[in-house]
Amino acid sequence: MLTCNNFVFHSPTKIIFGAKTISQLKNEIPQKAKILMIYGSGSIKKNGVYDQVKEALKEHNVMEFSGITPNPRYETAIKAVEICKKENIDFLLAVGGGSVIDATKFISIASKYPGKDPWDIMPHKNNQLKNLFQPTEAIPIGTVLTIPATGSEMNTGYVITRESTKEKVGRIDQLVIPKFSILDPETSYSLPKRQIINGIVDSFVHVTEQYLTTFRNTKISDRFAEGVIDTLISEAPVVLKNPKDYSARANIMWASTMALNRLIGCGVDFDGATHSIGHEITAMNDSDHAKTLAAVIKGVLIYKKQQKMKKLVLMAERIYGKKEGTDEEKADFAISETIKFFNSIGMKTTLSSVGIKKENFQEIADRIEERTKTMGFGLGEHRDIYKDDVLKILELCDP
Template sequence: MLNFDFHNPTRLVFGQGTIKNLGKYIEEYGDKKVLLLYGKGSIFKNGVYEEVVNSLKEYGIEYVEMDGVKPNPVLSKVIETVDLMKREKVDAIVAVGGGSVLDTSKISAAAYYYEGNPWDFYEGKVYPEKALPIYGVLTISATGSEMNSGGVITNEEEKKKWGWGSKYTYPRLSIVDPSVQKSLPRNQTVNGAVDTLTHVFEAYFGGTSGTLMQDEFSEGIVRTTMASVKVLLENPEDYEARANLAWAATLALNGLNGLGRRGDWASHSIEHSVSAYYDIAHGEGLSIVMPAWMKYVYKNDVEKFARFGEKIFGIVKEDKEEQALAAIEAYKEFLRSIGAPVSLSERNIGEEHLKEMAENAVLRGPLGSLKKLQAEDVFEIYKLAL
């Protein structure tokens, strides 16, 4: 186990009927005027917009609105958001939506105090010294962004989809009401579950030993996620399954799962390059990329992949390498069973840009820790995923 330094100051309010208290919390923390940031309108269908706005009005919180944050959120939207915030001199951001809205809120909260291009934070040219407070209202569980400091933004012009965060960009408070996720389309529930699983795997397969407590924690999240998504595909309205899936998603990336481990994170970069080139959901991209990554790297930690097989799928074989390979197959089979794609061709992606995408994926240097990956390795992984 590696040494670690953990500090997650986000307050998480979780459960049915909790959104109506949003205004009360904001009032208690003393903020008067907020930017209300959201996406493309699903919050009008599931009733969350109304609940949020009613609560803000009830507690006399003034708000200005910015809508239109896209999945795979983009830099141009961040710039537009920051401009509005500066003109309107808001005290805080209320981010209502999923990972894309939360992620947009984080860079915007920091860029509020910066005069240059927000992308400078992503390039490491500048570091924040403060950020506006963020209040999150989550409408889809997937990225864990409601309880961590990070966010992924796509710079469309430069085709860069990168992550960034700072200790100032943890939401002050996030509300997770799993019941509002009952109306999610099937594929979004599935993508969220895959994203959660992948977050766990990025830490779990990072090649650090002596982490029994973390491994148990990871495996618990994985089993919970798999069981809950199966229930929800049968009955999308099952509250307990929604709640367990939501809590699993938050735990998968609120920092705990990565403690004492190096983490790998190659698969995320490999996927980001896919969704920078093609309009594909992050969860779908991960579903395609991760099993291919597993196949390419498992020899660097056969024991861990074998353990994965036993603890998640009950696979025990005399030959540990066979057990590891069977585990990877079982994971692919699980993905198929929930209707998630496991190959690029299922999303009509061919060999056309693979070389370019591989070069793009390693722009910030070689990827991963279990096995260091150069562009040619990433290219091989893309080919395995065809």
């Protein structure tokens, strides 16, 4: 029987969790720091978060940079890099969701990048993964999270989109893991329904990309993954019905952090195929990230069902309560119940819902071919998903 992979787990972010905790910001950033506060389109000015941050930092030296969009753009981030250099910024405070935090991570590295073109920090079509720049310096980051979804508040990853080349690419750096993240569930009270649903689906797929992999008898990672999924399933209808249910908000916020701080990945393989294919769709037409995952996951799971069988069976038994039937039936049940759950909270799971028709399949496959060339290997936990496999996966998705 396979056993757990050796692993390194290093998650030094200090989490400050709970209602009214934004005021603690002042103790977490050195008094003398020159801070750049980075945020998005300004929703934090409507829900009170901006005022709480400014109040907490009223004796600090704070500059601001706003305008980070969903699928954060290289073209925007690079403007903040100029400010960091010019103003000798020595602390970055991201206030927002995963897009703001991801952009901040890029800005952190790019501000100290010694090369000519900061785009070369990312793995892109002319920049192979194996030759990737390894940073030794970065501006320290703290975050105030307002959207539970990406896990970026407690991990090393960031994904950046370049508008001009229509590329959406990601990388990881231990250097950019936030020093602290403040998670006040009340900040999520005012989220639009669409973002709540997107966040739940994104978190859910983060879990399945670690949990639904080769069975390695990793009892802690498996049970924890099931705990995160179970929490998302039970709390989603609660927050959708009552946006100010503190318990449910807190449970979803903590679940989404746990979904991708790599804890549930300890000892197991990682299958990023759903995310990779989803990223290409977003790069093509700016679809919501989570919607692309919901549109693609079914195809990936069916295509890889035999390799994921044992875990799909576990999921069917433990999450969806199916104790009877063959392994095949249980695996099919796990997949169909997952789709059913997404639909039940108002998430569509069809390719057409993210603007993809049959005639677009080839472009997606061609894009994946570019990506696999950049990476030097295929998608998925076995690194064996290439262009032709992607075409087959897309055929297995709902049209």
